[in-house]
Amino acid sequence: MKDGDSIAFEGFTHLIPHAAAHEVIRQGRKDLTVMRMTPDIIYDQLIGMGCVKKLIFSFAGNPGVGLLRRLRDAVENGWPHAIEIEEHSHAAMANAYEAGAAGLPCAIFRGYRGAELTRVNPNIKTVTCPFTGETLAAVPALKPDVAIIHAHKASRKGDILIEGILGVQKEAVLAARRSIVTVEEIVDDFEGASPNACILPGWTVTAVAHVPGGAHPSYVQGVYARDNAAYIEWDKVASERETFLAWMEENVLKVGPEIFADRVKHLVGAKGAAA
Template identity: 70%
Template sequence: MARILSLAEAVAENVKDGDTVAMEGFTHLIPYAAGHEVIRQGRKDLFLVRMTPDILYDQLIGVGAARGMKFSWGGNPGVGSLHRFRDAVENQWPRPLEIEEHSHAAMANAYEAGAANLPFATLRGYIGADLPKVNPNIKSVTCPFTGEVLAVVPAIRPDVTIIHAQRADRKGNVLLEGIVGVQKEAVLAAKRSIVTVEEIVDELNPPSPNSVVLPTWAVTAVVHVPGGAFPSYAHGYYPRSNAFYIAWDEIARDRETFTAWIKENVLDAKPEDFARHAAKSAKAA
């Protein structure tokens, strides 16, 4: 059964130095508040996993919390580069970053294999592409039925997966909807999971029977953090702050402005600070 905890407790209990950590969210529902708590608690040597590492992973890489990253697209969507990620790969600042690079299709399949408790995932992928030459974790198998050669990649099995969702009930059942990405697979593939939510309610009341619901017995910890996905968004609660994504380009371009931003907005801040993003949007709506 999931325990309903404070963010500090949930991270302290579930994220350890050296862990393989997936903080998922495909543009939508990115667990920023939880990621900031990981930075505040000074976690180090993490191996980060995510299909689309964006600003949150740029922050974790920039503070030196990560020893490596497995990913398929590492940019600021529609804006350009992740400057902290680039600085780590190109100049090893603040420390070298080991990378394991895949395609989206391979990562999505690898999470699904993890959730299905299989050792690897199979796809018709990487044909004619150079990634298999630089990533030894991309191999091939021959189909025993047709003889077709297919790509295989190892299943993703994080020590802990962290996601953000719209709401949970008091038992810790979790609901998410809208662009649901790969979060269900990422939670079910992991040993432990933390879900931050906009609201904790008496009844989940799924608006559609096809909403993604993760039962309390498949989740480790649930934390109430309204606004916790800002500057990404929570469908039905507040929109994506495209203005912040654009502004990040300047903040992250320079090591000093980045470090000052982290001090003011992460190290000297607290989870409750995210609530103003949700509240501001509710007032505007």
């Protein structure tokens, strides 16, 4: 990963790659174009630490709590610097990743009829179907330089297994030029799992990192629960620039990824409940 890259940190409430995003912040990466269907507090942190140039997204918020205060401060007040935003619907983002994975230049789908996003997002176009004459929506394909996801297991061959809720992790990795997968466990093989349960074969993945707890405070189905208290706390932490910077210094800049395993010890045994 390098300055100026486009990066997708994907996960849909479940399996959000917090540890990997913290490493990006520690490395001081800048001028990033970041994308995600549902950017939450890791995007608040990336934006607040000045890593982000542009955000491509559909719905941004602290799930179950409220807004992203560092994102709002950047958009409204230009702190720590102004960022560009490109807002889409969930359907548009999912289709755009799918198009990127298929090597297509754009995604074409039914959507955005009567939607006001078309007034503020010039990348939402319309095309006419050559077969039916129907007017359809079109958006550019998403092809990140790097896709980063968190997963349950990786085999020693590099195959990736995810259980529970899926977002667009598979599509993001297939659309990306390079990919990093952090995992809870590395195993010899996926004993007892159906061959069809392998989400990503090893040849689609650039690198695997063993990072137990790497999704905290989000959850990993069957391993640890969502840490709701951390999301509630974040709203207070992010409300002021000074408290945000102090928290990031203490909890991100000064610590390495091994800390994540300790953070989920009290959640293990809750069987990955979503809430």
